[in-house]
Every structure is written in C-alpha cells, then in structure tokens.
Amino acid sequence: MGNDSSKKVAELPNASKKDEHSVVDHDVESLLEANTLKEFYAGNPVGLFQEWYKDAFKHKVVEPFLMSLATCGQGSKPSVRVVSLGDVNEKGFVFGTNVKTRKVREIEENSHVAASFYWTKLSRTVRVEGQVEEFEDNGKTFHAWPRNIQIEEHSALDPDTPLEGTREALIDEMQSLMEKFADVDVIPQPDTIKVYVIIPEVIEFCQAYENLPHIRVTFARDSPESEWRYTFQNR
Numbered sequence: 510m511g512n513d514s515s516k517k518v519a520e521l522p523n524a525s526k527k528d529e530h531s532v533v534d535h536d537v538e539s540l541l542e543a544n545t546l547k548e549f550y551a552g553n554p555v556g557l558f559q560e561w562y563k564d565a566f567k568h569k570v571v572e573p574f575l576m577s578l579a580t581c582g583q584g585s586k587p588s589v590r591v592v593s594l595g596d597v598n599e600k601g602f603v604f605g606t607n608v609k610t611r612k613v614r615e616i617e618e619n620s621h622v623a624a625s626f627y628w629t630k631l632s633r634t635v636r637v638e639g640q641v642e643e644f645e646d647n648g649k650t651f652h653a654w655p656r657n658i659q660i661e662e663h664s665a666l667d668p669d670t671p672l673e674g675t676r677e678a679l680i681d682e683m684q685s686l687m688e689k690f691a692d693v694d695v696i697p698q699p700d701t702i703k704v705y706v707i708i709p710e711v712i713e714f715c716q717a718y719e720n721l722p723h724i725r726v727t728f729a730r731d732s733p734e735s736e737w738r739y740t741f742q743n744r
C-alpha cells in the first residue's frame with residue numbers, strides 16, 4: 510500500500526462527490542480527507558473506525574457505542590444482542606458482560622464472533638468479524654456502565670433467572686444494594702463480569718447516500734499478524 514493518497518482518491522468512483530440532497534450532513538470528507546486516508550492506507554482500519562466513531566459523537570448520533578454482537582455456539586445456530594462498546598484500541602473492540610449469559614456460553618464453545626454498528630444519522634454501518642479473547646482493562650469497561658447497572662451486577666440472581674416468582678425479591682435486593690453502595694464512589698467490579706476484546710479479521714465500512722450508490726470498503730487479514738488487504742465495493 511503506497512502513500513500516494515491523491516492517486517487513491519481519484520480511483521474512488523463518486524466518493525469525493527458530496528451528496529447535495531442528503532437530509533443530514535454525511536461528512537463524507539472524513540472518509541477521504543488527508544488525515545483519514547493516512548490511517549487508511551497505512552493499513553490501519555481500526556484507525557479509520559476511530560475516525561468514524563469520533564464523527565458519530567461529533568454529529569450526536571444517539572448512543573453510537575451500541576453494537577450488535579453475534580455469537581454462534583457448537584450447535585451452529587447464531588444469536589445476536591446489543592452490547593456497549595467499552596473501548597476500541599490497537600488490539601480491537603472491547604466489551605464487557607456477565608459470565609452467566611448465553612453469549613459467554615457460546616463464546617466458550619466458539620470464539621468467532623461478528624459485530625455491527627449502525628449510525629443512523631450518518632447513514633453509516635461498520636461490521637466486524639474476528640475472534641474474542643479475554644481482556645484485562647482494570648475496570649474501565651465496567652465503570653463506564655450506568656451506576657445502577659454496575660450495582661445490579663452485584664445481585665446474587667443470575668441474569669437468565671426466570672422472572673416469575675423472583676421479580677420482587679430482585680427489586681428488594683436492588684434496594685439493599687443501593688443502600689449498601691450509597692456512600693461508595695467506585696463500585697467494585699464483581700467476579701461475574703468478563704471483559705473481551707474482538708481481535709478483528711474483517712472490518713467493513715459502508716456509507717449510504719440518498720442519491721448515489723453506497724460505497725463499501727472491506728478490510729480483511731488472515732491473522733492478527735498479517736497485513737490488511739482492502740477492496741472497494743458498490744452497494
């Protein structure tokens with residue numbers, strides 16, 4: 510991959526044309542402007558993700574950290590749910606969860622996962638495929654969760670417990686936990702929380718336009734040690 514970004518821009522069909530009829534500012538330039546391209550062509554799609562993630566906050570996308578996370582256990586039946594991205598770093602995409610959940614059971618059977626983000630206001634999606642590893646982040650992901658969720662994670666009741674006959678007991682327990690932690694600034698992270706990082710093997714960026722075909726840029730690598738390859742696709 511060369512550094513001649515001006516040449517690369519010229520090769521992108523329509524990509525440098527701003528969609529004049531968009532209802533929102535897609536900020537298309539952020540894909541193409543020099544800074545992003547530098548990251549882009551240095552073979553660092555995680556860097557490009559970080560640019561788009563910043564754009565999502567800048568444009569006040571609602572809860573841009575929410576990602577759909579798909580897992581698939583040995584039975585080969587996929588399942589998907591929304592989790593919060595805790596961080597994105599040079600290793601990958603970090604999230605936290607309770608160990609007594611379906612996703613953890615499935616991850617323990619099969620560490621391959623897929624995730625996707627949809628940032629409505631920017632008409633952008635990003636999808637990620639890779640393998641997860643446990644990740645030590647010294648409580649960073651857990652402490653970014655809302656305080657009541659942090660406290661709830663101290664419940665003796667597993668997340669999958671059927672609601673019938675347990676709801677009132679849980680509400681009472683929450684009340685006691687709220688009192689217990691009332692004067693505690695930093696809620697301790699319970700042992701039932703696991704933090705994972707998705708080490709990406711595929712990252713795909715898709716920009717939709719109102720009056721132009723979508724553009725997709727897909728990065729793939731064979732292993733975390735390999736070079737990234739990329740392809741551009743229409744639609």
Ligand SMILES: Cc1cc2nc3c(=O)[nH]c(=O)nc-3n(C[C@H](O)[C@H](O)[C@H](O)COP(=O)(O)O)c2cc1C
Binds near residue numbers: 575590604605611
């Ligand atoms: C806004 C929102 C954010 C959520 N964030 C997380 C999260 O970061 N981690 C998590 O394990 N579950 C999170 N959940 C709950 C999951 O969507 C899911 O219901 C739960 O983890 C159980 O999933 P599972 O049984 O498929 O493992 C969140 C739910 C909502 C509505």
